[in-house]
Structure formats: C-alpha cells, structure tokens
Amino acid sequence: MQGVDLIQDFATLLLAAGVAGVLCKRIGLSVIVGYLLAGVIIGPHTPPFSMIVDEGRIMALSQVGLVFLMFSIGLGLSLTKFGRLGVTTIVGTALGAFFVLNLTRLLGLAVHWPAAQTLFVAAMLMVSSSAVIAKIVSELNLAHERSSQLALGITVLEDVVAVVMLTVLGSQVPRGTGEGMGSLLGGLSAFVVLLIGGGLLLVPRLMRRLEARADPELQTIVVAGVLFLLALAAVKAGYSIALGAFLFGAIVAEMPQKSGVERAFGGLRDVFSSVFFVSIGMMIDPRLVLSAWPWVLGLAAFALVARPIATGLALIIVGTPPREAHRAGLLLTPLGEFSFIIAQVGVAAALLPAEFYSVAVGASILTVFAMPVMNRHRDAIIRFAERVEPGWLLRAMDAYHRWMQQMQERPAPPLAWKLVRGRLGQMAIEGLFVTGVLIFSSPVLASAEDMFLASWQHENVVTYGFWALVTVLVLVPLVAIWRNLATVAMIAGESVGRGHLPAPLVERTIKAVGAVGLAYWLYAIVPLEELPGWGWAVLAAAAALVVAVFSQRLIYWHSTWQNSLQQVLADATNSREQARITLGENLEAWQLHLGECVVPDAASYAGKALRELAIPARFGASVVEVERNGYVVSSPSPDVALYPGDKLLLLGATEQNRAAQKFLESEQRRHGEAEEFGGSVLETCRVPAGPHAGQTLAASGVAMHTGVRVVGIQRPGQQILNPGGDERLLEGDSVLVLGTLSEIKRFRRWLVEG
Template identity: 45%
Template sequence: MDAGILFVKDLAVVMVVAGVVGRVFQRLGLSVVVGYLLAGILIGPRTLPYQLVEDTERIQILSQVGLVFLIFSIGLGLSFARIQRLGLSVIGATIIGAILVLNICRLFGLMMGWSATQSLFLAGMLMVSSSAIISKVLEELNVAHHRSSQMALGITVLEDVVAIIMLTLLTSLVRVDAAEGATLWKTLGTLSAFVVFLVFMALLILPRLLRYLSRHSTLELRTIVVAACVLLVGYVGVRAGFSAALGAFILGVIIAGTRFRDEIERTFESLRSIFGAVFFVAIGMMLDVKLLANNWWLVLLTTALVLVARPLATSMGLVAMGNSVREAVRAGLSLTPIGEFSFVIAQLGVMSGAVPDSMYAVAVGLSLTTAVIAPVLTRHSESMSHWVERHEPRVIRNWTEFYHDWLEGLAGRRNASLLWQLTSKRILQTALQILFASAMVLFANPVYQWLLRRVGPDWLVPNGTIIVFWTVFGVVFLAPLIAIWRNIDALVMILVEGATRTNPRRARLRPLIQTAIKTVVAVVMSVWLLVLLPFGPSLLWALGIVAGILAFLGAVFWRRFVRWHSRLEIEIRNRIRLAATPATAKGIPESLVEREGWDLKIDEVTLPPQSDYAGKRILDLGLRQRFGCSIVGIDRQGHLIANPAASDALFPGDKLLLLGTETQLAEAEEFLRKTDEVVNPETFEDLTTEMITVPADSPQIGKTLAELNLVNQFGVQVCGIERGQERILIPSGTERVEPGDQLFVLGTHNKIQECRGYFEP
C-alpha cells in the first residue's frame, strides 16, 4: 500500500481512538489529556499483539508540529497585561516555589542515587501544575472567587512560563551532555539574551506585519503567514540551541498583546486541538504498559513527593511574599495536579537518553494519581489550612508576623525613596539592553562562521572577511552600545549625586568619582565584548583595526546614532506599552491608540474602595463634559464590559478603560481617584454577631425595624429577634421592637456598641 495512504489510515486511527477515550475521561470528570495518553498506550506498538498504527515514526514527527502549536496557544493566553495584573506577590511566589521544588528534587535524587540530570528532569516535571484540572476543580467546588483560589490560578498560569524555561534549559543541557554549574550559568545567560532579542524583534516587526495583513489580505492568508511565523521562530529557537517551544511561546505572548489575539486564537483553536491530541497520543504510544507495572513503587513514591513538595513549596513562596499562612496553605493544596508540560519534559529526557524509560511511567502515573487526589485536597483545603494555622509553633508565627511587618515597611521606604524611583527603571532598562546586545553578538557568530566557509578568511585582503564583517556589524552594534553607555552615564551621575549630597567638598569629589566609576565600567564592558567575540590571540590586530574604525565612525556620527537609538527606544517602549495595556489585552481596538495623527491613548484607572463615585452612573460623572475623555470599557472582576452604556453604574474595584489625550487622562484619573476623607479600616474579618437587649424604658420601643434603619445609621443588621420562647429569623422591616427583646445583630464590634447605646434610655 502507498505510504501516503498508510499515513492517512494511521492518522485516522489516532483520531478515532483519542476521541473515544477522551470522551470517556471527560464523562468521568478527568482531564482529556490523560485520556489521550491512555489512547496512545492502547494503540502503541508495545500493548496489543498486532499493530494498529504501522508508521509510528511519522506520527512522532507530526507530534512535534503539535507541540509547537500547543505552546503557541498557551502563549496566546498569557499577555504582558495579564502578567502585570497578577502582581508581584504571585510572580514572586511562583519563582520561590520553583526554586524550592528544584532543591527538594535534587535532595530526593541524591537519596535515590540518581544523577544530577535525572534530578533536574524530575524537578522540571514537578514544577508545573495543570491549569485545566485546577480551574475545573475550583469551579466545580464553587470556590474560584476565593482569594486563595485566585492566587492558585495565577500561579498555575505563570508555571507555564517556568515550564518553558526548564524545557529550554534541559534541551540545552542535553545537547552539551552536561549539567555542571558553569554550563548551566552559560546556558542561562545565553537564554536570557536570546529571549530579550526575540521579544524586541517581535515587538518591532510583528504588530506592523499583522496590521498590514489585516488591511491587504484575507483571513486564510493571515492564518498561513502566522503559522509560518510560528514554525519559523520555532526553528530559530532550535538553531539557537534551545527548544522550538521557546520561540513559539514568545510569539504567542507578543500576539496576545495585540488586537488580533481573539481572531488568531479562534483560527488556531482547531489546529491546536488536532495537533495537540496527536502530540499526547504520540507520547502514550512510546510508553510500555509493562514499564508502568514494573515501576509502580516509583510512581507511588514520587506521588507522595508531589503531595508534600508542591503544597509546601508554593505555600512557603506565598508566605514569603507577604500572604497569610491560611491562604497560602489553601492555595498550595489546590496546586497538586501535575501539568501537561510534564509529559513534554519526560519525552525529551527519554528520547535523548538523559533519563531512563521509567520517567515516562512516572509522568503518566503522576498525572493519573494527582488528577484523582486534587479534588479531595481542594475540598478539604479550608479545614487543613485551619489545622496548620492552629498548630503553627508560636515562634514561627511571631517570626512570620515580624517578617510581614518588615515587608510592609520596606515597601513603604522603597516607594518613598527618590533614589530608587530615579534608578530602578533605568537599571532594568540597562540590563535588558546588555542582554539584547549580547544576543546580537551571539547571533552574529554563526553568520560569521557561515561567511568564512563561503568566501574564506582572506576575502579582498588578508583577514579581509574578519575586518569587513565585524566593521559592518559594529556599525549596527554601535546603537545599542551607545544606549548602554548613556544609561550607565546617567546612573553614575545620579548615584554620585546622592552619595556626595551632604559632603562639603562635593564639587571636587563628583567629577573624580564619576571618572573612576566610568573607567571601571569601560574596562568591564571591554572584557564583556572580548568574551563574546570569536577572536583568538593571533587575530587581535584585526580586532584593533575594527575598533579604530568604529571609534572614528562613533565620533563622527555620534549625534546620528543617538537620534536613531532614541527613535528605536521610543518605538520599543510604545510596543511594550501597547502590549501591556488593558485595551489591547481585552479586545478594545488598538487602532484607536496606533492611528497616526491622532493623539489618543487608552489608560486604566481603578476605582478605590472608598471612591466618592462608587454606585453612581457613568452619566452622573460627566467625564466627557468635564475632561473630554470617555469610558470605553470596564473590567469588573475579570469580566469586560465593552462600550458601557451611560446608565451603567460603577462599583469599587472597577477598572475603567479611559480614551483621551494624555492631559485629559491625567485630569480624569485625578478626579476618579478622589475618595472619602474618612477611611474605614474595617474588613470582613472584623464582622461578628452579638446580642443586644432592649431595655423596658428604651425610647425605641414600638418602632419598626424599617423606622430604626440600623443599617444606614450604624452599619448593623438585625438577623433575628428572641422574644420569650419565640425566635424570629430574618425579621421583616414591619416587625416592631418590644421591651425585653434580644436582638441578634451582625456588624463590627464598635458599630454594635454604638447601636447598643442607641437603645439605652
């Protein structure tokens, strides 16, 4: 039979079995991903006595395409705006939790006698939770609105980023066949440079390309071009020494910050579903059922490790970021299900020979056991967190409270520090520019080697290839180099100004200190470039010629380079701002902001809890009449109201998307942030229930509850009345107060005391 026909038949078998088994698992309330894995096991070459799929190699090749589109779709769900909304607490907790899981797995591997590479692969598998299972369990238990559940959902989203990083690092380590510290740090540095370079290039090119395609092509052509970009960037990631998933993920994140996200997400949904199913079925086909049976003890042991390590690491991360122990434990217990990325990491390790085949059994076994145990742990998370809080040693509790107080004080001092405000963004900007420049040099090296193979080293003149190539590259490289030096110059000036502000000889000291620091920085930058450039000692004279040419060009065209860099920097900042703005992330037309000749911007303003305008209609605010700007959207607890009506009311915590000029937005923001002068510090935790006895000579006797209006007067609600042997639950407003009534009231203790005095004669 023709090979093409056989492939069609094999693909049909894969789809049919995946659909049937996936449906069964869906009816059982389990993840369909686990069903796809089981489907792969059933039709795999090691399960049945005869082979249902004849050409498994082609299915494996097709699964790699599925992996790229699967990772791309995950990136589409994680924009810069969403990362920004998650907040520093969730981001920090995710990082701390990942580091703790890594070290716990290294300790576990040491006890098991495993190699460092095996421990790293286990850590990569355990660092990731299943967002699909977690969100489904939280919704079924009706606890998704709890703060601990929101933190758990935020962490499971960010763990996808952790998984991409681990997958990329493990791919690099497998290729160099080493896991030593020096190789790891080198890989981390190269990875950071590659990511920054790819993000900058995508921010500059991709939005323009998508705008052009939206105006001059059909949906079919746009889909083809975007799919080509995804595959091409995945290939670039592989050629750079990393995983194809890295490039696809970054491309997805960039597109998620544009107004084309929804269209592309809908278009690629079918591709993701089909190829994603093929990918997970292909993973199952590689698993031997006998291997799972022979390693049952290892599956149980690693399951116990997951049930301890993941909740412990996540809880400690959340506590370290200032959250209470109770909420941290509840969130940690919700994050036990192992994610889909675990299979990808296990597949990489087994296919490369870095880990034994038993890791496949561990990944599948962990997915099954944690998917079953997760609902039980989440259902009892509240009682378990209360137990942990009650039995927490006093010493640990006191230290935790002291640490949280110190964090609050540190945040206050950091926000109040003028030096921090002046330097923090510039330090981050300089670091990103250094990574971008490093990536330029790293990518130039393979191009240089290719050119050497094509024309030889002595093109035109002896060592002419070296001189010509690196001179041309150096002209392009001067722009980021000048940008780095300008930022460093500004940082040195600010720091020296702050250090010598109170010194009486500051006029003489400042230039001396600035010159000394700049000299040290110049030496460090020279060493940095020498480490990156591919020159040996015998070719240093060629490097000297190139450096002389670049110095001459830099001196002559300094101002032009500065202007070119400034325009490029402004463009990148605008791209990042647009990608991070709620407007583009939520579907508000980005074209309003990008339209040339129109000075329109979209900004987000959150109504404070004590806002003067909470409960009022948009019409009552009169923003357009007062400031000339409009509310084009409202983000209410994650639900977007696009183009709200003038009669829509506003509530505390609403995120208003305002459209207007920069001046109009600033005035409207100041107006909307106005709050009551009296700030109520009480929270839900201060609410309590108490009994109020109505004296026989109370002046309120005979009045109805509606006439007393205790809710508006004191913020106290009458939940019940005990009158002799009779109890009236949730009394109506027509119920009258009689002598000796016991009022069962709800409110804060202070408000209840005020209300008690109201009934006194």
C-alpha cells in the same frame, strides 16, 4: 504508500483520542487523560499489535502540536501579565526548586538511593507540565485567577530550571558547573531579550501590514510561518522548541489582532495538541509500568505531596497570600515532559536503573490523572490542610504575610535611587540584547552560508559585510548604555558628593570603572575567531568614526525604538486590561471568581436578551462582559442579546459560575426548533377577509405578533415596496414577507385568526 499510511495513522489517532476524550469527560476526568490512554491503547507496546504504522512521523507531528499549544499559552500569558507577576514569580520558582531538591534528598536518604540518582529524581520533580496545566486551567475555567496566572508563569520558568538541570546532569558532576550554568543562563537571557525585543519592534508592523493588505487566510499563513520560524530559531540556539513558540505567543498577545489570531489557530491547536498528548501515551509500556508499580505509586504520591508543599511555601515566602499560594501549588502537581527527558539521560548514563524511564512516565501519568480531581476539590483540600496544620504555623504564616504587606507599603525610596533604578534596568536589557546579537550572529552567518552562499566565490566580502552590519546594529544600544552609565554616574556623584567626596571624582570614577567593565564584557562576547585581528581593528575604528559623526542619529534611532516598544506595551495595557486587574483585586476577599463560557452554535437561547435568561436570578452569577468577534461589551445591559460564538465573562461564587456555565453551554435547541436560526426566507401570502383586513401595518402590530417583516404589497395596478406603517392591508392583497419558516407559519395563522 507513505501518504496513505500517514492518513491511516492520523485517522486512527484522532478517532482514538476523540472517543477516549469523550468517555473521560463523561466520567469527570480531563480530556488529557483520555488522550494519554488512547496513546497507550494504539501504541506499539500494547498487544496484540500496534495500530500505528509510522510512529516516527506521528512523533514529528506531535512537535507541531507542542508548538501550537505553547503558542496558545503565550497568547494567554502576555508580556504585560508576565511583567506584573514580576520578581515574585522568578524568586518563587527558584525557591520551589530548592525545596523540591531538599525534600527529594530526604526521600533518597530514606530509600538509600545513591546521590546521583537522588539528583536525577529531584530534577524530574522540579518541572511541571506547562501543556497539561494550561489545558486543565482552561477546562476548569480558572484562567482569570491570579493563582492560575502564577502557576502558568512558574511552569514556564521551570522549563528554564529544566535546561539548567540538564546541563548539570549532563556533566555527571554537580560540582564545578557554576561557570557553565552562568554562561547558560546568560545565553538564555540574551536569547529571550533578543527575541522579545526584535519581536516587539517587527511583529506589530507585520501585523498592521497584513491586516491592511491581506485577507484573513493569508494572515494566518504568515503568522504560522513566523511561529515555526521562531520555534526553529530556539532549537538552533540550543533551547526548547516550546520556548520560541511561547515567546512568539506572548509577543502577539500584545497586539490588537490577538483575538483574530486566537480564533484562526483554535482548531489547529486542538487537533495537534491531541496528537502531542497521544504521542506521549504511545511511549508508555504498560508491562514495565506494572512490573514497577510500587515505585510508580510511591513516586507519584511523593510528587503530589512534595510539589504543592514546596511551591506553596516558596510563594508564601515571597509574599503571596497563603490560600492563593496553596491553589497555585495544587495546579503545579503534574510532572512535565522534561521529566521523561531527564529520565532518559539518567538511564543512558547508567546512573538510573533501566526501568526508571517507565517509572517516570507512569508517575507522570498518575499526576496528570490526579491534578484535575485535586483542583476540582481544592478548597476542601486547603481547608483540610489548614485543620491539620498546627495553629502556631498558621499564625506564623499570617504574621509573615502581614509583615510582607507592611514591607511593600514602606516609604518610597530616595529620589536618586528612583532615577537610577530605571536606567540600570535599561542598561541590563540593552546589554542582554547586544549579547544575544553577538552570540547568535555566528550561527546565523554559518546557516546562511550553508543554505544560500555555498557556491559564492567572494566569501570574505559576505563575511565582512555581515559583521559590519552587526556592528552598526549593536552600536545603537551600546551608545545608549554609555549614555545611561554617564547619567547614573552624574546622579551618584551629586548624591554622594554631598558628603566628603567631591562629585566630579565620584562621577569620573564610576565612568572609568564602567568603561573597563564594558570593554571586558565586549571582549568576552565578541566572536574574535570569526575575523582576523586587523579585521576587528578596522571595524572598531569604523565604529568609533560612526559614533563621532553620527552620534545624534544613533541616539534618535534608539529613542525611536524605545518609543515603539513603549507604545506597543502601552497599547496592550488598555482600559479593558486595567478593568480586569481592578476587578480581580478584591475577588478573594469576597469569595468571588471569574469564569468564561462560549455560547454554543445550537444554543436554544440564541437571539434572546440577558433579561429573558435571568442568569443572576436563576444562578446567582452575573454576566460582566460579552465578547463578540473581538469586540467587547463591558457591563452589558439587560437588553443585550446573545448569539452563537459569544464569549461571556461570569462573576460569582465557584458553584454559581459552574451552574451558569452548565446551563449556557448545554442548553441545546430541541428538535424542530432548528429553523429558528436556519435563515430567513421570502414568501407571498394573500390577505383573506379576516380581522386585519383594512388595518394599517402599524395598528395591526404584525411585526410584534408574528416576527415577520412586510417587504412588499401587491394589488391590482399597484406594487408597494417596503411599505410604511400607515399602509393598509386590504382583502385580496398579495403580501411579500420576510422571516423564518416558523414566523411565516405564525403570520398565516394571524391573518386568519387574529
């Protein structure tokens, strides 16, 4: 039975992953290493037999794990965070890939590789594993460091590099691919802008409606459905399934409902991400890896040295402080899943030896093994590198960094450029949005016809109606592009016209050139083959008529969309986020770091105030934030109590944070203390002729001494519910008290002994 086989495989996989993960964590390794080893053990290549019946289905489930994992990465690296990384991340990624390429060429010359093989190896080394990096950043509590955010941003962009390299390698001829690469990058950029723009317009409305009208269970189901839909859209568009999941996570990260979504998907992410990593381990053939062990060790060693050097140098060039750049470089050491794909392409094209796939997988596994160890000792590694680096090189890097800081602090650009720059950016984004709509409309129509309209007799009606709708949709940004172009022309005319050229001439020239450029651009991206010439002519005439009659309405729609986007992004950059940014600015100078930990369910200190725990006095770290059920208490007072599930933000030196985290996450309730948080009970006790008979409740201090609450007193002919502090306890009274078992036991002793 297939269903039973799947259950058996799933049970085997999860148990193997759990056992291996526990063992690896106990000896100080990442759980990812355990998952990979579990995959090797239960996989088809490890004798005497495979423990997995249906490998194909497990591989399919691993894609579900990849979707959840990339979604969680997107939740952690929101659009606003990614925007703050800015051009530095993009240029740093490109430079890092360039340096890796040239270092690999030197390696190829040394070992006499053919040029094609060198190019394939370079492509494999250009891409790190975003899944591994995100998991280990979380395990090491490095998520709040700017170097970690840089590394996460770069590893996402490296997926774009991988797509480009696959295009180049697929052609098998590095030359003459500039046009293909240009169209690929243009299409990818258009897809990203289309998905983000549409998502920011539609997802906030969806989340608000779900929050108002649906319970949490239905909210989770709908969000999961949208997640897989966008991941599928990315695949249908010809890109990675991870791209759609990551972008949706980045969109949801801008929503106020982010915390609830994180909690809802946490368990699913953990389960299916383990399936993903175990499935990678299942692809490893230990015999092939062992037979080529010199190449495996050599390639892994080269990657562990070349990637940190290349990415660190690239980040230093774009202005990142040297230590921060080195830390980001060390995080980017593990080779990614794209390395396996690139190796497969090379082997299939007979440009790489048949055993090179196992070499690539083995080297990747070794980099995953080494990455957590290297980053636990990163400060020592960086200090060693600084000692062995020539003094002139260190002085040159410091001087270069100071020069970059001076460049960033240079006088503000002219007013005209300030006014033009923002509008040029808007034109670029709106142009990419229009490009995305027109490029991907044909596949959408084809899919809709195959799925829903196969038996529809009036196919032409649907086709013309669809393209009429697309025309109306793109009219709004097209009108905005033209208005921005006219404004830029006017500003340029006023600025340049102060010289020898008349302002009207400059303005008209820019408008004319812009109109020609817009016409050529639309001609290049409109799918002319979808309709006959007269059909497009009719749509163009109708569009011109709509613009002439409803131009103000189109402008209003564009303003509404723009305001909606700005509102979403403004809401995301709230005071808490700004506080985090300000807090992180000076951490490096003071050798301070941020760390996170979660109060476990069985914490022995649950219910105790921060004052009682004395974390600053005992460990040197400070609790600067407590998050509970999505609500944040900033700068908590010493009287704030901690409860299971609370997320604490710690501030201190690395060792101080680790010591505090170890205490907070491992301090478990001892046997016999479970009833403290096992729930309260009601019990009736009789007041004896003891020291408290005749005292009022307030004077006796019953609540302070025992912890119980007196909710009722019964005496002959009288029953008092919720008595006040002036009510007396009389001998023979039956007292109804509320408290835990230990508190009630304490109350009984108190009645007798005082």
